[in-house]
Amino acid sequence: MIRLGKLTDYGLVLMTDMARNHDRSLHTARDLSVESRLPLPTVSKLLKELLQGGLLVSHRGIKGGYSLARKPREISVAEIIAVLEGPIALTECSTDISGLCDLEPCCPIKDNQRVISQAVRGALEKVMLSDLSQPLHLTTIRNARGNLVPTIGFVSGRMQ
Amino acid sequence: MIRLGKLTDYGLVLMTDMARNHDRSLHTARDLSVESRLPLPTVSKLLKELLQGGLLVSHRGIKGGYSLARKPREISVAEIIAVLEGPIALTECSTDISGLCDLEPCCPIKDNQRVISQAVRGALEKVMLSDLSQPLHLTTIRNARGNLVPTIGFVSGRMQ
């Protein structure tokens, strides 16, 4: 399974939450912890990283907090992942930093790895934070007949 | 960094190698080990997994070996990765198996995770093994003027 670490997943949750409540100018780590049901230390850690990655701006001191550095539609999922997991590449070979792979000088598929990484990167760059935050709230969704129904933990067939 | 395990990377190397030497009907683990410069036990292990995943067919006994189950253009990179790493999903939540996530009943972005996973999966399904094996051999590539130049460990700007 190609997978993101849990922390990156949580990071996406936090970013999505901030995008949803975009009207609120400042989000404290504590608030986000409660809303996301994630432990405070973890939330705090993630916010720091997202800040350092330039995705958030912070206001220190009491009455401080974090807010999105840009509009949700201007932040791609690729960026968020890159900040939390490093550059998006499927192997060390695909990174721009060289010298990490033993087979480097004669690696048979080095350039092909780039093809793959680029495909994934391109796909993720097209998904924006606004795409994650707007479409469906989990509490109510519209069913096939167009009626609004309360839903818990069930996902519409929209994507599949 | 979204990344594949080293073993998956090696698996791609092996599959690519078999696709390149597609004329040779049978490839032994030993041959592939020499060609790929990968340790024999590792190669052997990978070939077993690729076999079980249905990507290879095997012939046992002396003069045995492995060969591709289908033509290179009919095997996608997504399949290879899925065999070696499990289903392509970015988080446990994105898998069809449920009940793994604590937040499952009220996860705020569960359906959105699927959007992301689907984007990546779609991208990888479009890249076929034949795309990896044919385009450029590392020894010679064509430069901007169309001249064939010997190249070692350098990649053309084709993708970027």
Next chain:
DNA sequence: TTAAACTGGACTGAAACGGTACTATTTAAC
């Protein structure tokens, strides 16, 4: 001055991963 919030770094237990070894089974060739 105080309390609430961010900032930075360090630490630890657990899980995953890479890598290897061993044994059994199959089969072509002599």
Next chain:
DNA sequence: GTTAAATAGTACCGTTTCAGTCCAGTTTAA
């Protein structure tokens, strides 16, 4: 029929990475 070469299956272990936590420091509104 025996042998040697190859696949098939399983089990193991050391290393590394990851998730998660904690603490001490800094900033700033009230």
